[in-house]
Amino acid sequence: MTDLSVPLDQLIACPCCDALHHATVLGETERAACVRCGTLLITPRTRSFLHVIALAFTAMILMVGAVFFPFLTISAKGLSHASSVFEAAMAFSDGILAPLSLAVLLAIVALPTLRFAALIYTLWPLSNGRPAWPHAARAFRLAEELQPWAMAEIFIIGTAVALVKVAGLASVSLGPAFWAFCALIIVTALKNVFMSKWTIWRAIEQS
Amino acid sequence: MTPTVSVLTARDAGLTGCTRCGRVWPEGTQACGRCGARLRRVSTAGLQRVWAWWLAGLIFYIPANLYPMLRTATLGGHQQNTILGGVVELLAHHNYLVAGVVFFASLVIPVAKFFAIAYLALSVGHERRAGSHPHLHLYEVVEFIGRWSMIDVFVVAILSALVQLGAVASIHPGPAAASFALSVAFTMLSAQSFDPRLIWRGPAQAKDP
Numbered sequence A: 001m002t003d004l005s006v007p008l009d010q011l012i013a014c015p016c017c018d019a020l021h022h023a024t025v026l027g028e029t030e031r032a033a034c035v036r037c038g039t040l041l042i043t044p045r046t047r048s049f050l051h052v053i054a055l056a057f058t059a060m061i062l063m064v065g066a067v068f069f070p071f072l073t074i075s076a077k078g079l080s081h082a083s084s085v086f087e088a089a090m091a092f093s094d095g096i097l098a099p100l101s102l103a104v105l106l107a108i109v110a111l112p113t114l115r116f117a118a119l120i121y122t123l124w125p126l127s128n129g130r131p132a133w134p135h136a137a138r139a140f141r142l143a144e145e146l147q148p149w150a151m152a153e154i155f156i157i158g159t160a161v162a163l164v165k166v167a168g169l170a171s172v173s174l175g176p177a178f179w180a181f182c183a184l185i186i187v188t189a190l191k192n193v194f195m196s197k198w199t200i201w202r203a204i205e206q207s
Numbered sequence B: 001m002t003p004t005v006s007v008l009t010a011r012d013a014g015l016t017g018c019t020r021c022g023r024v025w026p027e028g029t030q031a032c033g034r035c036g037a038r039l040r041r042v043s044t045a046g047l048q049r050v051w052a053w054w055l056a057g058l059i060f061y062i063p064a065n066l067y068p069m070l071r072t073a074t075l076g077g078h079q080q081n082t083i084l085g086g087v088v089e090l091l092a093h094h095n096y097l098v099a100g101v102v103f104f105a106s107l108v109i110p111v112a113k114f115f116a117i118a119y120l121a122l123s124v125g126h127e128r129r130a131g132s133h134p135h136l137h138l139y140e141v142v143e144f145i146g147r148w149s150m151i152d153v154f155v156v157a158i159l160s161a162l163v164q165l166g167a168v169a170s171i172h173p174g175p176a177a178a179s180f181a182l183s184v185a186f187t188m189l190s191a192q193s194f195d196p197r198l199i200w201r202g203p204a205q206a207k208d209p
Ligand SMILES: [Zn+2]
Pocket: A014, A015, A016, A017, A018, A019, A034, A035, A036, A037, A038, A039
């Protein structure tokens, strides 16, 4: 059923089952799924690259706010203590747990930021119809490979659990960084919905 | 349930598909010319890496449950909590929903993940070529849900940074936080090393109709 006389760049192999398909440019809301296993091969390209860039840029600005503004403030018996996301990451910084501090900082701040930057770097020239900048393929692949390790959304759920745990011990108020972080997660999710990987790979290849 | 769709795979056609971007290349090509990812042939050789990470994850999971995750010092005295101890304490305070979330993320998901990856790796080559949807779904769930186990590590980080009120109350992380984080990271690497295309390879003698 798959005709092999076409050029290789018009074929797409399902990453989950290796089935070969013909890749075609789809309409705005069309999607292509693997005939055998159902994995989405081509997600709809609902928005232009410019929308994705705008969202990634917004997310980076929100990240700056999320890191430097106070995140949570705790008070009990007249004492109070404010902590930022940076301090939360540095909670493990003494003794044998120090490498864990670095890992937490990577997972909630560095890797998400790096992914947004790589995405903007890849898409900016493409959205203007210019050839991709050098190493654009590497940058976009990096953004894709880092995805499982960028854990901003898991961090927010962790925050919710922590809030419940301290509820009996002291009173906690939410700082602006907390809301910046929540907004960041929504923006990131929107960006993922608007992005069609296959379209981006194709654009990089053809530029 | 035997779908009779005859499917041509990249492997059958003498090609290797890029698992990162989907582009196909003639068999024997080392790296994808489009995205630069290393091309992996569909082969059981990669299962060794799955098992290596799996074992590393299991080894670190044991101290993660035995050592304290949190050390709490309040005016009333000192207290140490393991992962399970933290869940029990939440239950004692009637926070059933949060206790459920932590129990699920820190105990159910990691243990289920060890079983699921082992099952997937052991059953390679035993599926019927045409219908391995349950195995693929299991793989997708494992891939999607594994990272959520990190919740407890972040809880410890936030509590330790936030609750620093001198003698009134202070919380410090315990050694289990590091071993638990490593265990989760290793099982994530184990799941990532598993090539889902193996699920569809089926017994060597079975050929497409
Ligand atoms: Zn497929």
